[in-house]
Amino acid sequence: MGCSMCLGVPGKVVKIEPSAVDMPMGVVSFGGITKEVCFAYTPEVVPGDWVLVHVGFAISKLDEDHALEVFKTLKELGELGELDVPQPARSS
């Protein structure tokens, strides 16, 4: 579900076929479901990498180190005490 024009789905690259016309095609697995994907815009990607796929194109390689940043921030906020604010019940 979701708009095909906003959606980007993370998947793991299974294989990439070389291409004579700058349009390498390959296969990406989305939790077991595989799709044919174009790698023209992510030439640096190799099998085993994680990519964000949008309408059949890999548009960016997912950075595994940066993927943890959200949780690092949460930990830092915890250390600053910003997570200890009591939560009043909302009326609505």
Added chain:
Amino acid sequence: MRFVDEYRREEDAQAFVRAIRARVTRPWTLMEICGGQTHTLLRSGIDRMLPPEITLVHGPGCPVCVTPLTQIDRALAIARRPGVIFTSFGDMLRVPGSTTNLLSVKAQGGDVRMVYSPLDAVRLAEQNPGRQVVFFAVGFETTAPANAMAVKRAKQLGLPNFSILTSHVLVPPAIEAILSSPQNRVQAFLLAGHVCAVMGTSEYGPLAARYRLPMVVTGFEPLDLLQGIHMAVCALEEGRFGVENQYTRTVTAEGNRPAQAVLAEIFEPCDRAWRGIGVIPKSGYRLRPAYAAFDATARFDVADITADEPKECIAGEILQGLKKPSGCAAFGTRCTPEHPLGAPMVSSEGACAAYYLYARAV
């Protein structure tokens, strides 16, 4: 699933809500640009978890919603032609034109097909040399490189029977239009992460500086959005402006260079009408002269078709964040997802449909 489930954990979401609550001291109005983000905010209930000081207004970032009626009527006219295979992303099939929609044209015998990728449409053209294959090329900067590649590929293959009906929109000119309006109430933007994955962030720095407000590149999962809101609130409270990036696992400052190169080769910016808003200068793409042969509007001679929006629909005010869907007299009564009057009701990412679906402020 990797890169998905870990950003949906309820206890982490609550922790961010507490962090936002700890920082906020006065009312702020934030706008998320992208319809996909609007949908997640409402589905995961983030709008209801936030402290009352924070108002979220929903931007024009649903390409389905802002495609003008005129363009939909042109699509319908082409799809009705004998010998045409009309291809589109699934989202456009139910969007009503003046009198009908693509699904009804299909039911009446038109060859309308949903495709996953624009390259599938190119393949259909290869497989059906005796038919004209038209692709409805709708979308923001995220989708434009895929559609550009379809045109480039069709030219490489020398396909005389492939063309696109172009309806692309660009985010920075829309932000500029919202910010330059005297009625503007937006104080910070959550930028659409996937648009920035392609274009990078450099287009937004000058806008953020000129209007002195924070803009945070934000992802699409609940924790992404909450972190983006937290970053925006911290910047607002500290009086900082400029572009920050929450979505670093996907977005770099320079964006996707190969995609930008193909975009620049195939398309050029043009003035473009947004449904409900009107014409925004340089806010769309058209094919460059070298690729004009792939323009379906010229090939099928539909440039003369025009249409007026229904008077009752206040989509323009909704899409600029001036009103909420519940502020529309037709909302939920004369206008529902089954019988949409305006485009924000027809797409599930449209603000009106999302409010209807998740029963907000009815």
